[in-house]
C-alpha cells in the first residue's frame with residue numbers, strides 16, 4: 001500500500017502549507033492526542049484551491065490504478081468535510097474521462113421529501129470513500145459502516161493526508177497504524193496523497209529543523225506508527 005509518489009506528495013505538502021491548510025503549533029486531535037501540526041482541509045476555501053486539491057486526489061488515484069490495479073464503481077463523500085471533496089474529485093475524474101456515480105450522507109436523517117440519510121447515486125458496487133485525513137481511523141470505520149448498511153462494498157479510501165498514527169479500538173491505542181488496520185483487518189486499499197513522513201521530508205528540505213525535530217515519536221505523544 002505504500003504507493004505514495006514522493007514528488008507528488010512533496011508538491012502537495014507545499015500546496016497545503018501555502019494555502020494555510022497545514023499549520024504548526026499545538027493542537028489536539030479528535031482522538032484527544034496532542035499534535036505539533038494540524039491539517040484543516042476546510043481551508044481549501046476557494047474554487048481554485050478546491051480544483052487543485054481535486055487534481056492531486058485524481059493524480060494519486062490514477063497512480064494507484066496503474067501500480068495496483070485499483071478499480072471502483074462509485075464515489076462516496078462522508079458528511080461533512082468529505083462531501084465537497086468527493087464532489088470535486090468526481091468532477092475531476094469525469095474531466096479525465098472517468099465519469100462515476102457519486103453519493104454522500106447527511107448526519108441527521110430526514111423524515112420528509114426524499115427521506116433517508118443518503119443523497120445522490122444509489123450506493124452499490126465497489127465504493128471509494130473520499131475523505132480528508134486519517135488519524136486513528138475512526139472516521140474511516142464510520143464511512144465503512146454506512147456503505148455496508150447500504151448493501152455496498154467499501155473498497156478503498158482516498159485521503160489527502162495519512163498522519164501515520166496508531167489505530168484505536170474501544171478508545172485505546174493499539175500497536176498498529178490506522179492504515180494497517182483499515183487495510184489488513186477491514187480489507188480496504190488506502191490511497192494517501194501524502195503522509196507524515198512526506199511532511200517531515202518537506203520540512204527538512206526547507207531547512208526548518210524545529211518542527212521536524214519535534215515531530216518524532218515522543219512529541220507526537222507516542223501515537224506515531226510508521
Ligand code: OMP
Nearest residue numbers: 029030031038039133134135136137138139
Ligand atoms: P480519525 O477519525 O481519528 O482517523 O481522524 C480523522 C479526522 O480528524 C478527520 O476527518 C478530521 O475531521 C480530523 N483531523 C483533521 O482534519 N486534521 C488533522 O490534522 C487531524 C485530525 C484529527 O482530529 O485527528
